[in-house]
Amino acid sequence: MAQQFSLDEVAKHNTPDDLWIVVDGFVYDVSKFKKLHPGGAGVLKEVAGADATQQFFAYHRGDVLKKYSKLLKGTLVGVDAGATSRTSDRALLTQVPYSEASAFLGWHSPYYNETHRAMRVNLRRIVQDSIQPEADESENSGDAPSEEVYKAMGESGLLAARIGKDCMKFLASIPEIQMEKCLGVPVGKFDHFHELIAHEEMGRLGTPSFNDGCGAGFCIGLPPVLHFAPPHIRDKVLPEVLRGEKRICLAISEPSAGSDVAGMLTKAQKSADGKHYIVSGVKKWITNGMNADYFVTAVRTGSEGHSGVSMLFITREMGVETKPIKTAYSSCAGTALVIFDEVKVPVENLMGPGNKGKEGAGFFCVMANFNHERWFIVAQSVSAMRLVLDECFRWANQRKAFGKNLMTQPVIRFKLARMAGALEAVHNMLENVTHQMDVMPYQDQSAKLGGPIALLKFQATRVGTLIADEAAQIFGGRAITRSGMGSKVEGYLRTFKYSSILGGSEEVLADLAIRQQLRSPESVAPKL
Numbered sequence: 001m002a003q004q005f006s007l008d009e010v011a012k013h014n015t016p017d018d019l020w021i022v023v024d025g026f027v028y029d030v031s032k033f034k035k036l037h038p039g040g041a042g043v044l045k046e047v048a049g050a051d052a053t054q055q056f057f058a059y060h061r062g063d064v065l066k067k068y069s070k071l072l073k074g075t076l077v078g079v080d081a082g083a084t085s086r087t088s089d090r091a092l093l094t095q096v097p098y099s100e101a102s103a104f105l106g107w108h109s110p111y112y113n114e115t116h117r118a119m120r121v122n123l124r125r126i127v128q129d130s131i132q133p134e135a136d137e138s139e140n141s142g143d144a145p146s147e148e149v150y151k152a153m154g155e156s157g158l159l160a161a162r163i164g165k166d167c168m169k170f171l172a173s174i175p176e177i178q179m180e181k182c183l184g185v186p187v188g189k190f191d192h193f194h195e196l197i198a199h200e201e202m203g204r205l206g207t208p209s210f211n212d213g214c215g216a217g218f219c220i221g222l223p224p225v226l227h228f229a230p231p232h233i234r235d236k237v238l239p240e241v242l243r244g245e246k247r248i249c250l251a252i253s254e255p256s257a258g259s260d261v262a263g264m265l266t267k268a269q270k271s272a273d274g275k276h277y278i279v280s281g282v283k284k285w286i287t288n289g290m291n292a293d294y295f296v297t298a299v300r301t302g303s304e305g306h307s308g309v310s311m312l313f314i315t316r317e318m319g320v321e322t323k324p325i326k327t328a329y330s331s332c333a334g335t336a337l338v339i340f341d342e343v344k345v346p347v348e349n350l351m352g353p354g355n356k357g358k359e360g361a362g363f364f365c366v367m368a369n370f371n372h373e374r375w376f377i378v379a380q381s382v383s384a385m386r387l388v389l390d391e392c393f394r395w396a397n398q399r400k401a402f403g404k405n406l407m408t409q410p411v412i413r414f415k416l417a418r419m420a421g422a423l424e425a426v427h428n429m430l431e432n433v434t435h436q437m438d439v440m441p442y443q444d445q446s447a448k449l450g451g452p453i454a455l456l457k458f459q460a461t462r463v464g465t466l467i468a469d470e471a472a473q474i475f476g477g478r479a480i481t482r483s484g485m486g487s488k489v490e491g492y493l494r495t496f497k498y499s500s501i502l503g504g505s506e507e508v509l510a511d512l513a514i515r516q517q518l519r520s521p522e523s524v525a526p527k528l
Contacts, residue, residue: 057398060484131214142332154176168187174238275346458513
């Protein structure tokens with residue numbers, strides 16, 4: 001049992017050479033640490049022999065205390081030691097209001113069962129233990145996710161889980177992937193809600209660029225291989241990428257064609273002997289492009305417009321060149337300018353519906369893939385929003401201004417209510433769409449879900465803007481400071497607009513959501 005001290009006993013240790021302080025009910029001897037304190041020894045001398053809890057949490061996150069357990073002397077008599085830290089540190093499943101999906105806070109739901117609950121707990125532990133430490137470090141250093149992290153994601157089944165239900169039938173031939181053992185989900189019971197959980201748990205990292213380095217290019221680049229690559233490519237590439245041995249990206253956007261996919265200029269012309277496509281052009285803002293081995297690439301093989309677009313599977317060793325692009329977040333996402341300078345690609349690498357290569361089918365492949373891409377972006381970004389809301393609740397309970405916790409201020413509670421209400425609404429819409437994906441054949445999804453998913457992403461990114469705005473006001477100056485209490489919020493403020501642009505801008509998707517419903521009224525016709 002830890003030794004206990006009264007505040008009077010602590011007060012006796014108030015000199016530079018004998019300096020004790022109390023933080024959150026714990027008593028620390030910082031006599032030898034004072035010279036190492038980042039803020040200087042003077043800061044500690046001011047609170048020598050006193051309770052410094054309020055001052056500590058004005059500058060630090062609760063998890064900082066874990067680094068200095070060797071300085072711990074005991075606890076304060078009559079105090080619930082650690083009470084403030086419990087609102088500062090994140091339990092495996094948090095009890096902070098609206099920081100988890102309601103189905104994991106005791107609410108009944110038709111969408112989830114025990115395998116989903118087991119997966120969330122198991123996966124959160126894997127993410128915290130195997131990914132979070134490197135994520136926190138690399139977010140600042142700019143280093144790409146390591147081979148060890150990728151292989152850990154592969155072996156645990158996390159990579160396969162992020163590709164989803166349709167790839168499960170291939171796992172029987174990849175024994176290195178231990179999904180049921182690590183995640184607690186039998187392959188035969190895997191559904192789109194398990195995949196949703198995988199994206200959500202990665203979104204909780206709070207390291208936007210490292211997160212995208214771990215999966216943005218992968219999540220949108222591998223599904224086309226699964227659905228459209230010829231078997232000789234699919235059967236080789238799927239195991240390599242799902243094990244974490246190879247990395248892949250999707251190369252569509254160009255300097256002159258972003259959301260306007262049909263306007264792309266990268267050309268692929270047949271060689272004289274007809275055995276190769278000669279690819280020339282530039283792709284821009286390609287996430288994971290710097291570290292990718294494989295490039296699923298939209299090219300123009302025919303005339304202008306969507307009917308002239310095809311899709312090719314291209315490997316780096318064929319002569320692909322990449323250059324880094326500096327963006328608002330860290331370089332560990334591997335955002336690249338991808339250059340194809342007369343790259344020779346075998347004609348057998350042409351992709352198309354039914355896993356059969358077909359010229360002119362690229363636009364269909366891109367559009368079909370967009371549904372999953374946009375849904376994945378929403379799943380991940382909504383989870384990041386919950387993390388920010390979590391931070392806001394914790395901060396409002398810790399921070400004191402004018403002698404009171406921020407949470408006592410009605411204006412702060414109003415801001416939290418705006419954030420929570422909007423977030424819960426968009427998450428319910430996300431679950432509804434996820435259910436449709438789970439019961440609807442892939443071909444029907446392409447025809448019926450394009451508009452609803454576009455509307456979902458538009459609404460989600462609008463909510464993200466609200467979350468960013470309110471969180472900034474709650475955290476104040478800390479929201480624009482990369483270290484300390486507001487670091488997670490600062491990272492979100494710097495990067496939340498990515499979701500509004502990647503996978504189709506808000507304006508394009510809002511228009512698509514309405515146009516598709518007007519064009520296909522039978523998809524929403526009443527059925528009794």
